[in-house]
Amino acid sequence: MERTDIDAPSDAPSDGAARNPALHAEAVQLLRALVGNDSAQFHQDQFEAIEALVSGGRRALVVQRTGWGKSAVYFVASLLLRARGAGPTLIVSPLLALMRDQVAAAGRAGVRAEAINSANQLEWQEISAKLEADEVDVLLVSPERLNNPGFREQHLPELIRRSGLLVIDEAHCISDWGHDFRPDYRRIRNLIEQLPATVPVLATTATANSRVVKDIEDQLAAGGEDVFTIRGPLARKSLRLGVLRLPNPRDRLAWLLTHLEELPGSGIIYALTVSGAEDTARLLQKAGHPVLAYTGRTDPADREEAEAALKENRVKALVATSALGMGFDKPDLGFVIHLGAPSSPVAYYQQVGRAGRGTPNADVLLLPGAEDRDIWQYFATSSMPAEGPANAVLAELADGAVLSTGALETRVNLKRSPLELLLKVLSVDGAVEKVTGGWRGTGKPWHYDRERYERIAAARVKEQQAMLDYESTSGCRMQFLSLQLDDPAAAPCGRCDNCAGRWFASDVAEEAADNAGQALNKVGVDVDPRGMYPSGMDRLGVPVKGKIKPAQAVSSGRALARLTDLGWGGRLREIFAPGAGDAPADAALINGCVQVLAQWGWEQRPVAIVSVPSRSHPQLVDSLARGLSELGRIPYLGALLAPHGGPTGGPGGNSAFRLASVWDQFAVPPEGAAWFAANPGPVLLVDDFADSRWTLTEAGRVLREAGAESVLPFVLALKA
Template structure:
């Protein structure tokens, strides 16, 4: 109880509970009854006006708590009616069903977001008139300059209840930390002292719980059991990606209802969906690269049971709510048992049994390491950004990007963190440095990285444990009530085995073993090159462009990915091209010559990109193509100076480093002039695509009729 809250008698508390039960019945049906933990949260919010953190399993009923609390606070009881409830959530698009349910309790909800700018003034007027009970906003909205400066101060002063949904996102110890959530500190600081706050999450261990509670300040923590008695967990150790696809093809019909198949990469989701469709299964892929309208349609098809499964990356994020979801299968393990618990928790909310199957892969750790490289940038890059923002005019992310070697999404994430830390400020037109002292917290970043590494090891242990799997996950989330479930494959007889049919395995092997993906050519120079002293802009002249090319596969592919990563990794020794890969290249060239999208003209010669990492690999590949294709090998495009840029950096910095790096030896140029057909340009790895583009440009300017790029792998 806060100092400003008068004592409330037991009789008055009982009366409040009766009113709460009445609201709940309007919300959830005439037989609905508040559980004790729900009532404790509602009582703390409405009677004691406290701050509350609920760490409760999915399906616990957090929406019932904040909608019932809203109704009570808006009614006012013995005091004046409270202002509207503000719900900060990343799940606005997925909360329509909850808002519709709330309407049954007489609760009016509105949303302020980037899609309804024309309604903002009307909604703000409705809030001032007391007509809005619930306002839903995204965490990103908290730092929109107009909203932050013109709406947020008044809203904070009038808020009757603040709800922080998916509160683990506030903590950088959490598995899904989002910098925009840290802006809630500003919102909290602007609330009147008696304003109740509810934070909820289903996925927080003790460290995240303590961090969030500390940020809330003097919070009542209500932590419940994370047991999910409808879930039956299992792990199957299968030898390779083909076996995992074959297992899915053989067992998908045996999995109950419809469900989700999670993969670690976009390529994995795309390939898995394509293979399952080829085997007759109605499935759809769902990734961050799929258009929003297509993703929404796929979600709806799953909700309506029109498809057997969504094959998804983590882009199918928090809050997807299908109560009768019958299964969740993972092709590859997430890097954290906490993230895994959250994803599997989408199944079995309103069905008696749901199947959860993990099919881990040997390549999982390599994928985790790749994503770890995309974390908060090193100090020198952060300082470079701050230096570029030290002027009097705000700079947009697009204008800033060419000046620092960071890709757009990583740069934006870093700017949001700096904004929360007070080092920069977002304004109309972009970002400005505040000039405030700022310290790069090396120690904390190291501790977070160490925590991530420990989580990865724990996930590997989960896959291999012979103890109860549900108990293991619950202990990872520091659930004090964790105990054996009696249902998982270690507690009871496993429902599935690792056997696959010969037909499915042969089909999967053929599907994954077929090499060849298209390399799309660059047609435009990146924007902002003038800012880094490069006089290139607009469209790349047609006479300097390369043609569409081919690669054996992506480093993230289910089929060729592990073999290509083993060959091209930074620690991989240089060696002649393996026979298997040489044969795959020949197969690609045959398809390229005779397929539906065949090259317009057969290449007349082979040229290599000089490689500092894999010179023997590239020279042996070029020699093999020359021999098999009976094409002269003219030599290599030389690198005139060292490339100091980061291949994972942004395009402008990559072009700055490479635009004059390639030279065509005179003997090669002389041969090019005598050819009347394109040349095949061979390299090991295409990452940003600018190495191949600029090496090809050098060949075109030296007289090549055309350039057909051929690489062993594409990054990503």
């Protein structure tokens, strides 16, 4: 929960206190119990927001910096409304970490708070009983829960009927223009429209520019209600911002190794990719620094433990991706370091706002990289639907058809995550709905809003340029971020590196540089074999289902590196960049691959090398296979045949369509079977790139059926 006693309170009573002294006195007593401080007073505008909700029953938007105390507003307002006979407050909250913090903080202050989300569905019956007995003051709900058929149909109507206050936390997620837009948040407009006119609504955020504010106001005003907006200064006086440009990833990691212990207290080191965070954490741990990795790949229980370790100062830092963002609250967080820049100043402000909430000083340093733009582009995904896939989904769900997401994957060529996102967008637009058993069309007309989606895409590009401008500005950095948020109080901070001079060291210890270089030159990533065929392959003309037979399966493979890796990843991104063309592998690339093979630890050395016939990089794959053959003295049998022209379609797409595109497209030359019979042992299968891994799986199957004892896949690049 955000603390309210961080900044010095105003001694002067607010206008609200003068107008309503009895309510103010009651609210102050609740505030003091909430924060555990007998002398606490409201910040400017806090009581005004509470008064608008409690006395006026209004719809309010609060845009205030992190640490200002937005959660105190809705907890105090909830208790005041409950004391006046209102029902429980319903809070839509985006992250499990935020829910855990808020429930714990509320409980310490006597607020009976419960949460329902994907992590505690089994507790819903108990929570429902407490609601029925009127033993819950605040219920926190994840936005995704609003579209769960059982919750939506069985429980949400009663919650709406009884609710005393609706709170939308991190409300910038409502807006298409917000830096963290989430389709499920757009359902909240429908929720607001269903509320009785007497129920107040509060939306809160710390990261909204004028366009986002206007968008939120329009949604809060559903039904013609006025919206009371409170917008305070967003600059954080405790933060000392800086930018340090270093020439390459090695020097940035070496700077961390050299200076991490000099940073105040404990903090967060942000990386742009999962592999970047994990590799950085391993390097720092090896050097003796107490750090933990925190990414979307981290097990939920391990995430919770990592959060606790940082809050209790048992670690110096969490090395995290954006998975550690909204909702994590540690008032004394001493620093935030970025290895690579987020793609917008607003997203950057949101992340650095984790620091310095309860301390007078906190250090924030950005170490941008030349590869940042490539990584932004690599991860560039839109939360807006593409017209073709959207129409394909609607066609499949027409005429009352109910299909699961898995069944849709055999009908529409989208990977699971983009397909789920598309279904959410179509659901919010009213074109489809989630029901027991899957999804179905509503029959309502849906039109592709190309102009809107193009405007949003253009805004994202503009945000990326603004982030580059932040890095190079000679003006005040806090003022720059405040202006990006359209803060009317934006002014020079007097603390950042441009205002007061560089406050951080820039030297790199030689030993640290050597260690960082060795870590970045590390090669070898596991390529896990496929174990199951996608369901419903018969619909695509592929006669397989269930587990892949052991006699047809490939073994665990290796890649030189991931495309997102800090070291070799940069070189591989150049090779596989759109329009990069095809060229033979150079000596450095082949030598790196030889290192992978030398470290593989296979039980038996390969007896032959076979390559996959590549459509996009034939010179690269052939030269790589020949180079490995020559240096490893392993016979190269050439490329597999493509009797039907080779794989159909392009890269990407979901597993079902990728398997269908490569099925029965490879063949072993007639002499191959005889060679395998005379030379039993593993075959090294060489390709350029692995994403879905179905090309390797299918090529491996035909090799196994032709007599290869086992197949060891090897690729240059693994997507992630």
